[in-house]
Amino acid sequence: MPVAHIGIDDTDSNYLGMCTTYIGALIEDELRGLGYAGAGEPRLVRLNPAYPMKTRGNGAIHLRYRVEGRADAMRLFGRVEDILARSAALADSKVDPGLVMIVTPDASPPAALSPIYEEALRRIVSLPAAIKLLASLGAIASWFKSGRGLVGAAAAIGAPEDATRMYELLAYRSPGSPRGPRPVDEESVRIADLETWPMTYDNYDWYSMEALVAPRGPDPVIVGVRGPDRSSVIRAYSALRIGTRVERVAIYRTNHGSGSHVVDVDAVSEIEPYTTVRLEGRVATRPSFERGSHVFFTLEDSRGGRIRVAAYEPTKHFRQVVLGLEPGDRVRVVGSFRPHPPDPPTINLELLEVLELVELRARSAPKCPVCGSRMESEGSGKGYRCTRCGHRDPGAVPVEVRLPRRIVRGTYLPPPRAHRHLTRPVEASLWEDSFHCAVED
Template sequence: MFVAADDTDSMRGNCTTYLATEIIFDLIHNCNLDLIGPPRLVRLNPAIPWKTRGNGSLVMRFGKGKGKKTFIGEINGEPVYSFDDMEDWEPNKEMILERIKPLVGKYHDPEYSDPGIVVSEKRPSEEFYFLGVRRVVERDTIVAELERIGVVRYELGCGRGIIGCTCGMAWIPNDFTYELLSYRPQERWGTERIFDRDSVYVADHTISSSFNSWEDRSGRVAIVPATPCPVMYGFRGDDISDLIRGHDIIKTEPQSRWLVFLTNQGTDDHIIYDCPREEFIPNSSYSVKGIVKKVERIRGGHTFMTIDSEYGEVMCAAYEPSREFRHAIDWLTPGDKVEVLGELRESPRSLNIEKLHVLETVDEYEKISNPVC
């Protein structure tokens, strides 16, 4: 049985991944169900204007497990395992939904989020994943698909969360990574996080399969959020056992739980390549190739680059926090050929640089003084 949750973040501290740990603990210990495969953290379109935090949908599958059992976390002092396979039996979806409703209501922030919960034996068509990760999806389209596959669902507010639920459930993980998320005790939510920077550096440089943990050039720790959410840190990589080793290395304040999620982070599934000109519209992410026309830096440290492309002139933006992009752009010269990957914003209309590839450079000539004979 698939269980999906989305848009349950709260300014009071809750996040959808934390809700997932509550659901998992309840259904395993109070309903005698097993977790089938790791829970899935599915990042959807990062260019959605109304997204909450990382625009991540959570998908879990429950049943009676069989086959290989993998240790993936610890909640309230109890180990969490996932199974590779399941018996030919499905739990009652109405019962599952009724158990989840109070958990959603407990953390609901009506001024900030519009939660959705979907419970289904069947998975939506895969096309909904690619719609959800690349485009703005209309609710009516989603409702029609949910009715087709026969789900039960729960909505609060405008019910926008069912869109993310559906698109997340539709993901078939052909390309994937993992993220180990650790959580703080509730009494610590909203307070300053305490952690040892050196231990993060050691974990990053010891665990070769990890990524986006530490920035060598700036010395910035990239795994610890700045929001009041329950997360202590998120350690990303390509191997579950490696992430658990890293978790043992990283030193922080006491944690209440931790769990490994299967994710689509780092896959670039959200990027649209070879987009027809008429479909090059804001609120999506694209790959754009072009010739550099000019580069300028404005007050505040933001850098803008204009390129000539098949979509006409496109302004590409690297804002102050993205220091490495700004320094790379400073070295570019009119005539250089580049590929820019990023999100197209509506106002000001610009491509917010996520990745930059320099494809070709032009020769530069500099006049020097005549030699002394």
């Protein structure tokens, strides 16, 4: 039986609320009620986090249903279009929804759309290029404004099945509910995290002692729980004590935590605007606080190109790791590049790999050969005297000593509160060598 693949993007507003995943849940519930059979788990596909026009997490959705033929598929498309028209935050001028349908013989994501997913995950895809590709595949599309959301909708359908290995459970309040903080008992979040970690992650930030499952915006999401194991995600959600009515719950397969948005570059000159890059180089300037609570340093690549790197205030104690770097250290940085003239080009640091540390040395007074204490200078050219035992050595000279470093080689992440949806979490690397999470002194 043929399968109708539905992609939806750009329906939510930072100001008016709504959420593309909530619209996906509405569609799932309504179409199920009409007798349509799902042809695979609904998918939440996160795209380029550096995209300048994104709202919050830049997520699009992919839904799949079995249909009896083209006429049945068009009826289904019309139903989805109606739900989108009445639910998307169209009053926000920045919201630009797109709806795409492509019918294939089975539930596998169409390989012809895989390139647009790979590109939209890491860079910016032009709308004309997306429309041209969709037309060549005989896709059905609908949009309400300029059609910008068609890019994300097509990319969501094109994400390969193995790109969405994680699960996210989302519980929603009614969009008409009063806005404000979600009444989620914090102790229950800690318990849920302890009982299901590492098969769920980023539920709670144990450094700042802050629950992370509840968003702060005007959208209808009450809580979100994510992890690689569906049953663990459900178990963590079941442990939460939520002090408001849950209207509905949805579980999506997703590419969260994959780190797949990163573009490897060999030089500063290869960095494109609005991308997240991985670049290796040497620390060229000692990190320091600037503009209040942000930490900056300059990185130099193997070709002599330089770029500023920033650990911003929300990364909290991760900044102390960055401050532990010294000129000459070899590092690999991962972070987004979003130009903000007149500011100099800057990488917003998401992950730091310390590959090689330079040796720091300083001149120091020699130790007393009698008692081992550090001696004191008697004056220029007069040697040294031990204040502990009284031994004098007029011929003693300063010695060079090795200074301890504040950090060690390894990989460092900001605390969970500063993670992006696509950030590869520490839990994914528990079995790898030399992995460190930044800790507060």
